Amino acid sequence: MSETGKPISRIDGRLKVTGKATYAAEFNQPGMVYAFPVRATIAKGTIASIDDVTAKKEPGVIAVISYKNAMKLKPLDMQAQMKAGAAFLGETLPPLQDNKVHYIGQFIAVVVAETYEQARAAAYKLKVRYTQDKAATDLTAALPHATKPKVFMGEDAQVNEGKTATPLAAAAHRISQTYSTPAEHHHPMEPHATVAVWNSTDKLTLYDATQGVGMTSAIAAYFLGLSPENVQVIAPFVGGGFGSKGLWLHTLLVAMAAKATGKPVKLALTRQMMQTNVGHRAATIQHVAIGTDSAGKLSALRHHTDTYTNLTNFFEPSGKQSLVLYKAPLREVTYNVTKLNRGTPTFMRAPGETPGTFALESAIDEMAYKLKMDPVEFRIANHTGSDPMKGHAFSTDFLIDCYTRGAERFGWSNRSMEPRQKRNGKYLVGYGMATATYPGGRSAASVKVVMNTQGDVTVMTASIDIGTGTYTVLAQTVADSLGVPVDRIQVKIGDSSLPAAPLAGGSQTTASIHPAAMEACVMLRKELASLAIADPSSRLHGRNPEEISYSNGKLFVKGDEKTADSYTDIITRTKRNEIEACATTQPVSGAGLTIPGALCTPQTTPAEQNSDIKQYAFHSFGAQFAEVWVDEDFGTIRVTRFTSVQDVGRIMNEKTARSQIIGGVIFGIGAALMEATEYDKRWGNPVMRTLADYHVPVNLDVPPIDVHFIGKPDPHISPIGARGIGEIGITGVSAAIANAVFNATGKRLRDLPLTPDKLV
Incomplete structure (x- = not known):
C-alpha cells in the first residue's frame, strides 16, 4: 500500500x-x-x-x-x-x-x-x-429513587452483583474509594x-x-x-460532533x-x-474497590456507578473498561440510575470509558502506591491478553508495548515513587500515567467507485467527515486499490442518496467503509480486466485473469509490465463514458452494527472471516503519560508534557491519525482541569451560557503532545487492518493527570475537574 x-x-x-x-x-x-x-x-x-x-x-x-x-x-x-x-x-x-x-x-x-x-x-x-x-434536579438527592437497569445496549448492565464482597474482604491488600465526574457538554x-x-x-x-x-x-x-x-x-x-x-x-x-x-x-x-437540547455527558459518582494478593496480583475488582438519565434508555456506562482491562479472577460492574429533569444525557466522546478510566486508573494508581510498586510494572504484572468476560483473545495485543515504549519516550525512569520529590522553582513536578482503551467496532457499509475515460476516479459513500480526515484517507485507500494518484480521486460523501454507510460515531468509520471501498476497487479492476481479455485490440487479449496485476493506471502481465493496457484505453474502446462498481461489505468482526438501505450487492464474506468474532475480542489500547507542574501557593495545575502511545491497528494516514490523538488528549485535559456544567439545584437549569463560562483548553493550556503508534495491522477486524482512532485518545488522560498531581503534591484528588480549590 x-x-x-x-x-x-x-x-x-x-x-x-x-x-x-x-x-x-x-x-x-x-x-x-x-x-x-x-x-x-x-x-x-x-x-x-x-x-x-x-x-x-x-x-x-x-x-x-x-x-x-x-x-x-x-x-x-x-x-x-x-x-x-x-x-x-x-x-x-x-x-x-x-x-x-x-x-x-x-x-x-x-x-x-x-x-x-x-x-x-x-x-x-x-x-x-x-x-x-x-422536579428532580440533583443527582445525590435523587439517588434514593434510582433503579438498576438490567441491560445496556443489549448487554447485561449488572455483572456479578455482590459477588466481590468476600474476595475483597479476604484480600491481602485492598483499596475502596469514590470518584466523581461532573456533567459535561460537547460544544463543537x-x-x-x-x-x-x-x-x-x-x-x-x-x-x-x-x-x-x-x-x-x-x-x-x-x-x-x-x-x-x-x-x-x-x-x-x-x-x-463528539456524539451530539x-x-x-x-x-x-x-x-x-x-x-x-x-x-x-x-x-x-x-x-x-x-x-439543554442536544445532549450532554451525565455526572457520575463511581465507587471502585480493588483487592490483591501479597504479591500484588489482582484478586477482585468492583466498579459501581451512580448516574442519571431522562427520556432515554442511555446512561453513562462508566464500568465498560473495567470489564476489559486487567487479569482479575472476579470483577463486579453495577449501576444505579435515577431520573433527573435535565436535558437528556447522551453519547459523548468515548462514552463510559472517559469518566470510567478516570476512576479505574486512579484506583489502580492508588493500589500501586499502596503496594510500593511502579504503576507501569503493576499494570504489566496484571495484564490480560484476552477478554476477561468472554474469554476470547484480543485480535491484537500490544498494550505492554504501549506501556514500555511510552515509558521510554516519556522518561518515566526519572519518576520518584514518593510524592513531592521533584521541584522547578515554586512548582511541584509530578509524573502520572494511565491505560487507554476503546472497543474496535465495524459495521456494514457500501461504497461506489466510478472511473471515466480520462482516468479520473470518483468514490461515493454516505459516510461523514466530522473533521477526522475521511475525505483524505478514503482517497488514499482507493488510490492504492486502483493504482492511481490521489490527486485524480474525487471523494463524495455526506449525502443520504449515496451508497449507505454507518454514522460517524463509535470510532467505526475507517474500519467500516474502507473494506467496502477496497472491494469496489477489486470489482472495478476485475471488470476492466475482463473487458481487456475479451478485446482483440488489447495487449491483454486472451490472458488468464490470475496473471494480471495493476499499477500506475494500467493493467499488466505479472513480471512483464510492457504487456499492459491502460484503464483509459480499455474504457475508451468500450464506447462508454465511465465504468463503475459498487460493493457492500458485511461486518466480520467488532460490533457488527447494520445500516438501512445498502445500495450495493453485498460481497460474500468468507466463512472463516465471519468466525473471527467468535474467536477474538476487538479493542484498541494505549498508554497515557503526563507531566504536571503544580503551583504550591495557588494550587494551579499545568500539564507541561504529554506522551500518548496507541495500538489502533494499521495507521491509514500518519498526519490525520496523530491529529485525532492530539485532539483527544486536549479533550481529556479539558475534562481533567476545567470542564464542568453546573446546574442550579433550585430550578434545574445549567448556569453556564457560553464558552466564556464553560471552560475548554486554549493554546496556552496545551503542552507539547508526543504521539506514537504501534502501527501493526489487526488481521482479524478487516482486510484493511485498521481500527478507529477518534475516541481512544481521550481515555485515561484525566487519570494520568490526576495521578501526576498526586506524584507532585502527595494529595489524591478524586473529583473532576481538578481545580485549585481542591488542592489549596
Whole structure:
C-alpha cells in the first residue's frame, strides 16, 4: 500500500481554510425564512396556556407553531422504529406533540419569520403559563429513587452483583474509594443547524449538521410518514460532533415549520440551546474497590456507578473498561440510575470509558502506591491478553508495548515513587500515567467507485467527515486499490442518496467503509480486466485473469509490465463514458452494527472471516503519560508534557491519525482541569451560557503532545487492518493527570475537574 499510511495533508483543507467548505447553516435557499425555538422555563410540569397574539403581530412573523397547531407526527413505536432504522434517538420526545414539560429548555414552540432577528425577537413575546410539578434536579438527592437497569445496549448492565464482597474482604491488600465526574457538554465549534426544503408534498431535503445522513434520513422519514427514498439529507462538512449530532429531533421541528409555511426554513441553535437540547455527558459518582494478593496480583475488582438519565434508555456506562482491562479472577460492574429533569444525557466522546478510566486508573494508581510498586510494572504484572468476560483473545495485543515504549519516550525512569520529590522553582513536578482503551467496532457499509475515460476516479459513500480526515484517507485507500494518484480521486460523501454507510460515531468509520471501498476497487479492476481479455485490440487479449496485476493506471502481465493496457484505453474502446462498481461489505468482526438501505450487492464474506468474532475480542489500547507542574501557593495545575502511545491497528494516514490523538488528549485535559456544567439545584437549569463560562483548553493550556503508534495491522477486524482512532485518545488522560498531581503534591484528588480549590 504505497499511499496508505503517508502523512498526506487533507485534500479538503484548502476548501476549509478559504471558507469554501459549505456547512449546514450555509445552504441558503431562495425565499428562505427563519425559525427560532421557544424553550420551557420550568423543569417539570404542563403548559397551561400559550398566548401567541402579541408574537404574531411582531414584524415579519409568518407562523407560531406549538402543540396546539403542530402537524401530528407518527407516534413512538420501538418495533416499527427498529424496522425503519429510526430507533436510535437522542431522546424519546417528538417535538410539539403535547403540553408536557420534562426539563428546562425543552422546545415548546417555534416562531417562523422573514429574518432570524425577527423570529428571535418575536419568540420572546410568547406568553406561556405553566402548571409546575416538583422536579428532580440533583443527582445525590435523587439517588434514593434510582433503579438498576438490567441491560445496556443489549448487554447485561449488572455483572456479578455482590459477588466481590468476600474476595475483597479476604484480600491481602485492598483499596475502596469514590470518584466523581461532573456533567459535561460537547460544544463543537459548529452549532447544530438545519435547513429544510419541501420539494413537493412528499419529498423533503434536509441540510443538517449530522454525524449520520442515513440515520437522520430514516428518523425524519419515519416520524413524518414519508418513504425513506423521499428524504434526502446532505452534510458534506460537519464542524465537530463528539456524539451530539444526528440523534436529535429539532430537524423535525424545521421540517414541520417548512411544511406549515410552504417555504424553506433555516434553524440554527444558539450556544445556550446546545446546553439543554442536544445532549450532554451525565455526572457520575463511581465507587471502585480493588483487592490483591501479597504479591500484588489482582484478586477482585468492583466498579459501581451512580448516574442519571431522562427520556432515554442511555446512561453513562462508566464500568465498560473495567470489564476489559486487567487479569482479575472476579470483577463486579453495577449501576444505579435515577431520573433527573435535565436535558437528556447522551453519547459523548468515548462514552463510559472517559469518566470510567478516570476512576479505574486512579484506583489502580492508588493500589500501586499502596503496594510500593511502579504503576507501569503493576499494570504489566496484571495484564490480560484476552477478554476477561468472554474469554476470547484480543485480535491484537500490544498494550505492554504501549506501556514500555511510552515509558521510554516519556522518561518515566526519572519518576520518584514518593510524592513531592521533584521541584522547578515554586512548582511541584509530578509524573502520572494511565491505560487507554476503546472497543474496535465495524459495521456494514457500501461504497461506489466510478472511473471515466480520462482516468479520473470518483468514490461515493454516505459516510461523514466530522473533521477526522475521511475525505483524505478514503482517497488514499482507493488510490492504492486502483493504482492511481490521489490527486485524480474525487471523494463524495455526506449525502443520504449515496451508497449507505454507518454514522460517524463509535470510532467505526475507517474500519467500516474502507473494506467496502477496497472491494469496489477489486470489482472495478476485475471488470476492466475482463473487458481487456475479451478485446482483440488489447495487449491483454486472451490472458488468464490470475496473471494480471495493476499499477500506475494500467493493467499488466505479472513480471512483464510492457504487456499492459491502460484503464483509459480499455474504457475508451468500450464506447462508454465511465465504468463503475459498487460493493457492500458485511461486518466480520467488532460490533457488527447494520445500516438501512445498502445500495450495493453485498460481497460474500468468507466463512472463516465471519468466525473471527467468535474467536477474538476487538479493542484498541494505549498508554497515557503526563507531566504536571503544580503551583504550591495557588494550587494551579499545568500539564507541561504529554506522551500518548496507541495500538489502533494499521495507521491509514500518519498526519490525520496523530491529529485525532492530539485532539483527544486536549479533550481529556479539558475534562481533567476545567470542564464542568453546573446546574442550579433550585430550578434545574445549567448556569453556564457560553464558552466564556464553560471552560475548554486554549493554546496556552496545551503542552507539547508526543504521539506514537504501534502501527501493526489487526488481521482479524478487516482486510484493511485498521481500527478507529477518534475516541481512544481521550481515555485515561484525566487519570494520568490526576495521578501526576498526586506524584507532585502527595494529595489524591478524586473529583473532576481538578481545580485549585481542591488542592489549596
